[in-house]
Amino acid sequence: MTATVSRRPAPLAPAGPAGTGDIGRLVVSCPDGPGIVALISAFLHRHGANIVQSDQFSTGAAGGRFMLRTEFHLTRLRERLHLLRRQFDVEVARRLGAEFRVRAAATPARVAIFVSRHDHCLLDLLWRARRGELPIEVVAVVSNHPDLEPDVAAFGTPYMHVPVTRATKPAAERVQLDLLRGEVDLVVLARYMQILSGDFLDRVGVPVINIHHSFLPAFAGASPYERARQRGVKLIGATAHYATEDLDEGPIIEQDVVRVSHRASVADLARGGADIERTVLARAVAWHCADRVFVHGATTVVF
Numbered sequence: 001m002t003a004t005v006s007r008r009p010a011p012l013a014p015a016g017p018a019g020t021g022d023i024g025r026l027v028v029s030c031p032d033g034p035g036i037v038a039l040i041s042a043f044l045h046r047h048g049a050n051i052v053q054s055d056q057f058s059t060g061a062a063g064g065r066f067m068l069r070t071e072f073h074l075t076r077l078r079e080r081l082h083l084l085r086r087q088f089d090v091e092v093a094r095r096l097g098a099e100f101r102v103r104a105a106a107t108p109a110r111v112a113i114f115v116s117r118h119d120h121c122l123l124d125l126l127w128r129a130r131r132g133e134l135p136i137e138v139v140a141v142v143s144n145h146p147d148l149e150p151d152v153a154a155f156g157t158p159y160m161h162v163p164v165t166r167a168t169k170p171a172a173e174r175v176q177l178d179l180l181r182g183e184v185d186l187v188v189l190a191r192y193m194q195i196l197s198g199d200f201l202d203r204v205g206v207p208v209i210n211i212h213h214s215f216l217p218a219f220a221g222a223s224p225y226e227r228a229r230q231r232g233v234k235l236i237g238a239t240a241h242y243a244t245e246d247l248d249e250g251p252i253i254e255q256d257v258v259r260v261s262h263r264a265s266v267a268d269l270a271r272g273g274a275d276i277e278r279t280v281l282a283r284a285v286a287w288h289c290a291d292r293v294f295v296h297g298a299t300t301v302v303f
């Protein structure tokens with residue numbers, strides 16, 4: 001198994017507008033109950049933070065789940081972040097039995113993009129990242145084919161060609177994991193045409209977002225456009241979801257559809273579908289990186 005890596009200095013993450021460096025983001029998920037918002041807002045006030053945006057949702061059922069996302073301004077945020085996390089853990093999270101995350105909103109997420117031969121979703125993400133439209137830093141592109149290396153090189157992004165066959169998949173996944181070396185916050189499958197093993201998903205240790213080229217749950221699995229044509233559907237779509245061991249069954253983050261007619265060939269469906277795939281994936285990556293997506297069982301809550 002040989003992996004070839006074309007390493008170039010990763011582009012500097014675009015600086016946010018002046019003053020956005022002191023905007024923090026707190027996301028909390030905990031068993032529902034009275035007084036949660038009061039406890040959290042009192043904590044932020046006690047530590048000198050000013051809430052600038054907040055949203056919350058309760059599943060409502062008895063023994064349900066409460067989710068909250070808030071953005072706050074706190075001067076000298078970055079130097080205070082580590083202590084703030086410890087204080088929130090002791091003063092709030094342990095009392096609520098809460099899972100939480102506190103981070104600087106301006107810090108871009110480090111993303112690895114996996115791709116095969118279809119370039120449209122990959123190039124769209126690289127283009128949006130370069131324009132600063134997506135708060136991400138694409139630290140690497142990983143592909144089981146060499147085809148797209150020149151396109152990726154044009155963005156100054158390292159390209160890691162790791163060939164995969166059914167027989168070599170375990171070894172290939174070990175190479176992929178070594179190449180990522182825990183230096184990413186998110187993996188995006190941009191029409192990557194290899195099924196990731198449960199072991200890979202466990203060991204990569206970060207969320208994996210996949211774009212499936214159908215309006216799930218319709219046409220899960222391979223060749224959805226061919227099957228849509230055979231079925232004579234009047235809408236085709238795309239679905240961005242978290243990848244789980246069960247193919248295309250992960251929690252859905254975003255979907256969209258477009259009308260098609262009986263005149264459309266499979267190529268027409270794929271061409272029209274590509275636009276939907278790109279926008280759906282970009283929205284899902286943007287919302288995930290803005291901490292707007294909470295996984296709740298087999299579903300998501302998107303603020």
Ligand SMILES: Nc1nc2c(c(=O)[nH]1)N[C@@H](CN(C=O)c1ccc(C(=O)N[C@@H](CCC(=O)O)C(=O)O)cc1)CN2
Binds near residue numbers: 221
């Ligand atoms: N663990 C997961 N891995 C992947 C998921 C997922 O949801 N969970 N999504 C797929 C993407 N995909 C459809 O969107 C998809 C990709 C590949 C296949 C497939 O049958 N692949 C074959 C090999 C095909 C080839 O060599 O060209 C295989 O892996 O054996 C079905 C659906 C990405 N991975």
